[in-house]
Amino acid sequence: MQYHVTCNKCNRAFTITADSGDRMKCTCPYCGQSLLVNLPAMAEPVTPVVQQPVSPSVQPPVTGQGGNDGKGIAVKILLTVLIVLILGGLGVFAFVQWQNKKEAARLELQAQRKAHADSLMQIRAQQEAQEAEAQRVDEQRKSVCNFIKSFYQKAVLVDDVDVNFYERYLTDYCRRMIFGVLEDYESDVEDGTIWWGAFGNTASDPDKIQLLRNLSITPVEGNWYKVRLTQDGATEYRQLKVLTKDGHVLIDDVR
Incomplete structure (x- = not known):
């Protein structure tokens, strides 16, 4: 039925x-x-x-009741797998990006530290070079001061100076300025008097022992040095200009 x-x-x-x-x-x-x-x-x-x-x-469906359910489960599993893969890929990408940024920050910091260290080394090298140059100049000035002091002790503040012998410590310019331009020029003034007039004081009765005891030489500027001549409380100054030629110090000017 x-x-x-x-x-x-x-x-x-x-x-x-x-x-x-x-x-x-x-x-x-x-x-x-x-x-x-x-x-x-x-x-x-x-x-x-x-x-x-x-x-x-x-x-x-040919397979009966379980066909649709099976397809739905398969689709859900597939979607789940795809979601997991996408999330995993995003996570890996984010981790790689974070690692790259971290490495870039480390390299940048390292470069900054190196640049700072190089800058400090350059500054230190400049300071050392300046100190070395200042020390060289100071030693050179001390050497010139010792030369001028020895020159006064042996060639100026003594009696019976051999002027011809100590002329070798003068440049040609300084020699012509003190003794004249012409070689055959004859003066009524003795060489010793001219010599003292160039390097000594103007006292009518110079006390060379007292002058020698109070003698002092100080650098002024450039190649100029100041010679202090003190006698009986009165002080006079002479300024000498020096040149270095072939390793020898020579007096180039006096005033």
């Missing part, structure tokens, strides 16, 4: 053929839902119903 059955999933009706009073299983031809149908003991005649053709888009 034929019975009308309504699917409890898609609510569509369809017709089945079975004996009355039986309990049977059937499948909805529209959605594929499995149904357990209790048939009445007395069957009522039914008007045959022409079943509508099932659209291909709603054909029941």
